[in-house]
Amino acid sequence: MCACDSINKTASAIAASIIHSNLDSLYNFPKSQISRFQQIQNCLARTVVKVPKSSHITPILRYLYWLKINERTEYKLLSLTYKILTTSQPDYLHNLYLVIIIIIINV
Secondary structure, eight states, X not given: OXXXXXXXXXXXXXXXXXXHTTGGGGTTSOHHHHHHHHHHHHHHHHHHHXXXXXXXXXXXXXXXXXXXXXXXXXXXXXXXXXXXXXXXXXXXXXXXXXXXXXXXXXX
16 A cells, blocks of 8 residues: 555545535535535545546545435435434434324324
8 A cells, every 4th residue: 555545545545524514514504515515525535536527426426435415314304203213312302203293104
């Protein structure tokens, strides 16, 4: 392994932490701000891989094992839903889920 590989891994980890640490707050953001956040992720991905701005982003994101912003948001919501359904945790969300189911059944 050459030094450039470790630099790329470090750059990728730093860029991913910048993007992913802010994703939890994106659920209620307007589409324009989510779009801007996607542009920032795309720019960081191109910088990490060192390709020109004109390069298609999807192969770059796949290479880095990054999801697009909307895909990651959906993944996090589905993961949380699965956790609620299979483990009944966290309690406050499981209780809310039960209330919603009762409402749906009674409608």
